[in-house]
Amino acid sequence: MAEPGAAATREAFRDALVSLMEVDERLVCIDTDSGLFKDVDFGAAAERYVNIGIAEANLMGMAAGLAASGRLPFVNTMAGFAATRVLEQVKLDLAYNALPVRIAATHSGLSAGHFGPTHHSLEDLAVMRTLPNMTVLVPADAAQTASLVTQSVDLPGPVYLRLGRKATSPVEAEPPVVGRLQCLRPGEDAVVVAAGPLPVLAAVEAAEELGAEGISAAVLNAHTIKPFDAATLVDAVTDAQLVVTVEDHWRTGGLGATVAETLAELEPRRVLRVGVPDTFAKTVGGHEFLLRHYGVHAGAITECVLRELGGARCDDHHEERRSQRDLDLPRVRP
Numbered sequence: 539m540a541e542p543g544a545a546a547t548r549e550a551f552r553d554a555l556v557s558l559m560e561v562d563e564r565l566v567c568i569d570t571d572s573g574l575f576k577d578v579d580f581g582a583a584a585e586r587y588v589n590i591g592i593a594e595a596n597l598m599g600m601a602a603g604l605a606a607s608g609r610l611p612f613v614n615t616m617a618g619f620a621a622t623r624v625l626e627q628v629k630l631d632l633a634y635n636a637l638p639v640r641i642a643a644t645h646s647g648l649s650a651g652h653f654g655p656t657h658h659s660l661e662d663l664a665v666m667r668t669l670p671n672m673t674v675l676v677p678a679d680a681a682q683t684a685s686l687v688t689q690s691v692d693l694p695g696p697v698y699l700r701l702g703r704k705a706t707s708p709v710e711a712e713p714p715v716v717g718r719l720q721c722l723r724p725g726e727d728a729v730v731v732a733a734g735p736l737p738v739l740a741a742v743e744a745a746e747e748l749g750a751e752g753i754s755a756a757v758l759n760a761h762t763i764k765p766f767d768a769a770t771l772v773d774a775v776t777d778a779q780l781v782v783t784v785e786d787h788w789r790t791g792g793l794g795a796t797v798a799e800t801l802a803e804l805e806p807r808r809v810l811r812v813g814v815p816d817t818f819a820k821t822v823g824g825h826e827f828l829l830r831h832y833g834v835h836a837g838a839i840t841e842c843v844l845r846e847l848g849g850a851r852c853d854d855h856h857e858e859r860r861s862q863r864d865l866d867l868p869r870v871r872p
Contacts, residue, residue: 544705547735548574548644550680551701554687555612555642559583562691564610570597572614572644594619598627598639605637610691616650617643617700621662632696633669640690640697647734647786648819648828649703655818662700663733664791667764671695674763675716678709678738682761685713704825706735709742714761719770725756726777728843732784733760733793736829737812741784744839751840753847766796772805780846781809782839786829789813810842 552574559565560583569575569589580587590596594615601611620628620643632639643662650657666674673693677683683701690697693716711722719731722738723745732741738759745755756774760766775781781801783794794811801807814832821831829835 544707545680546703546705547677547680547683547701548642548703550677550683551642551644551687551699552578554684556580556583558688558691559586562610564608565691566604566609566611568597568601568604568611568613570594570613570615570619572616574614574644594624595627598624598631601639602627602631602635602637605632605639606635610638610640612640612642614642614644616657617646617659617662618650618657620698621659621665625665628666628696629669633671636671636695638693638695638697640687640699642699642701644701645703646700647702647825648814648832649786649825651819651823651825651828654822655820658819660786660788660814660819661791662698663763663785663787663793664795666698667792667796669696672764673697673716674700675761676700676733676763677714677761678711678733678735678759679706681708682711682714686716686761689716700734702735702825707739709735709738709759711759714759717762717765717767719767719774720759720761721756721770721774722759723755723757725754727753727847728755728780728782729758729771729774729778730755730782730784730839730843731758731760731771731793731797733763734786736826737784737786737834740834740836740839743836744843747836747840748843751844751848753843755843760793760796763793763796766800768800768804771797771800775801775805775807778807780843781807782812782842783809784812784834784839786834787813789815808846810846812838812842 730741732738785793789811798809
């Protein structure tokens, strides 16, 4: 359950964009009847907000034309539509021409769980990171979203901003920097790399659980999938025996593939991927319920690491704890 101070990344995007539009006349917001901007006061920028209705292909074509004319469009639609329904337009109109269009993709992963597989987006990272010229951002909370939206204004080419639906708890971290992995917890035995609000929170929780078992696990927040920070990852795994990736995405093609490909070339390590298995999520439920149902949660991360690294280390740790308990127990005479 979200903590006090929790907020939705899509709403953080909206608020940040409205503020930016007030001071930068290049910015244009194109909406697809999403309801996200209902009753929003754009002030002097009101004429630069356009709701074109549910017409995603037109959305990308219009944005491309505006970008080619010197504007900086932010387009708003669901992730499942942006990554699949209008992939041709994203590929040819935006990526091919390296046009500065920012795609705000809401309801990513399983966050639209109640809508079913037609609205789930478990393939979008795999799709978007393969497109040349595309920057792919996955903020871990509302504060990171606002920061990355602001930073995106100065980035070249198109940007894919992966957003959720409902409020999630904040992550304790410094402001993110596009293109740099963010270390949330140090550790030497294993490295857990996560992307997105709930996976990052699960990774932090798992690291705490592993610490209690005598295993030191680092946690890296991969808020930028492309360009990916290979140097920081390689440094982080220098002494680690295992790398675990965590994502609200199919295990294929997303963060797990990015990390595995990077390490295979630069610093080979065993990589285990915690993500949605190779199946459509036909079970109906909320976001957290579905992630747990399909094995994306802190317990699954902990189990992965313990299974691979537990062995003698954990046996020794438990023996130490048992010995300490024995010392603390009162002696009973026979």
